[in-house]
Amino acid sequence: MPALSRIPLEAVEEVGGGCLRLVCAPASIVAPVPGQFYMVRGPWEADPLLPRPFSVARFRTVEGQQVQLEFLLRIIGRGTRLLGTAQVGIELDVLGPLGIGFDDPPGDSAWLVAGGIGIAPFPALTDAIATPGRSLSLLLGARTKTEIPGFEDFEANLTGGVEIATDDGSAGFAGTVVELLASRLDESENVRPSQVYVCGPHAMMEAAAAVCAGAGIPCSVSLEAPMGCGMGTCRGCVIRTHEDTNFTVCTEGPVTDASFIWSAKSA
Ligand SMILES: Cc1cc2nc3c(=O)[nH]c(=O)nc-3n(C[C@H](O)[C@H](O)[C@H](O)COP(=O)(O)OP(=O)(O)OC[C@H]3O[C@@H](n4cnc5c(N)ncnc54)[C@H](O)[C@@H]3O)c2cc1C
Ligand code: FES
Known part of the structure; x- marks a missing residue:
């Protein structure tokens, strides 16, 4: 069941090729399935109004129950620019996990x-x-x-x-x-x-x-x-x-x- 959570942004790191990694603080949320995505928005005014979709790049369980999410992004337009240049510590609205993720491969x-x-x-x-x-x-x-x-x-x-x-x-x-x-x-x-x-x-x-x-x-x-x-x-x-x-x-x-x-x- 998707849920809307407000999660502090813990780190923004460059990962090469003009791409960035956004690391969220651990939160009490349901772990996703790889391939699922989240609708993400920061605490800015009405522009852009809508959240933007991002696949979960990585997640880990912290201290047995909290889940820490990571996203990778490339800056394309205003929404990704605001996220990619966001200050550590701001709170992100994170809706998810959403959609259908990947199945295991059938072979080796x-x-x-x-x-x-x-x-x-x-x-x-x-x-x-x-x-x-x-x-x-x-x-x-x-x-x-x-x-x-x-x-x-x-x-x-x-x-x-x-x-x-x-x-x-x-x-x-x-x-x-x-x-x-x-x-x-x-x-x-x-x-x-x-x-x-x-x-x-x-x-x-x-x-x-x-x-x-x-x-x-x-x-x-x-x-x-x-x-x-x-x-x-x-x-x-x-x-x-x-x-x-x-x-x-x-x-x-x-x-x-x-x-x-x-x-x-x-x-
Ligand atoms: C399910 C899903 C998962 C996604 N996961 C990721 C992810 O993990 N990392 C990531 O960086 N992006 C991901 N995206 C794409 C990301 O959502 C868009 O890049 C983002 O919404 C663009 O928002 P913006 O406000 O920066 O640009 P906008 O202002 O919305 O768009 C700016 C310009 O770029 C064009 N544009 C928009 N999206 C793209 C695009 N994907 N490629 C090329 N041109 C585009 C628009 O048509 C417009 O001309 C995902 C999209 C979907 C649907
Ligand atoms: S994004 Fe609204 S129906 Fe898919």
Whole structure:
């Protein structure tokens, strides 16, 4: 059951690539499932009026019962700027946990494909699904080297390794992260992952879903859409599926199997 909590901001840290980590103070709240999100707002006046959605990047239980939330964000507009430049100690209104999170992978190998700040839900996901004998790999894309978000704090979970792709070739694979995914799937015909998780811009997820569909690998995506309420009321986040039905991202997602949104043919 989502709840609205007022939680002090404990730290704001730079994590590389122009991204920031917001650490909330421990609070008596329900622990989320990785992939779920929160609607977050600071103590500012009416502009912006609405809270903004953020995936839980990490959470930990403190002193046996309190839960400490972390968010990763990139400054895009006014709401993210206010949060990213907020003073430690201010109180955030945090509504959640909301939506549907990630499922465990069906097998012993999963690939995580992130476009830029799309990396946000993956620390928590890997904390939950990293088990002895399971290989987790991160494919991380950015436009250029200076936009690559840091991943060092959860690298220990990434037993299958990390590969970087940059559109301009300034670091790692020269090309998009979806091209990197396609290339690695081609090369690894006999050791393919049992599940691919994707988070990033909509077009990037659609392209990654098409690659996974072509390879016959289950693909789980964390969708983005403009959100007003986060709870299925305002209809601001509704997108159309390939079956011409409505999909309410905040309540039916944000995490879903890519095949619900894009057909294998169009994806
Ligand atoms: C379920 C969910 C989880 C999310 N998790 C995270 C997260 O963990 N970290 C994070 O940084 N962001 C996350 N986002 C995106 C984040 O909510 C938006 O970046 C934020 O709402 C933008 O608010 P703003 O006031 O800064 O920008 P606005 O003033 O609302 O928008 C400024 C401009 O940027 C455009 N814009 C808005 N959002 C995006 C976007 N995502 N990408 C590119 N352009 C955009 C708008 O169209 C507008 O032109 C998530 C979104 C959803 C739906
Ligand atoms: S954000 Fe309001 S219905 Fe989804």
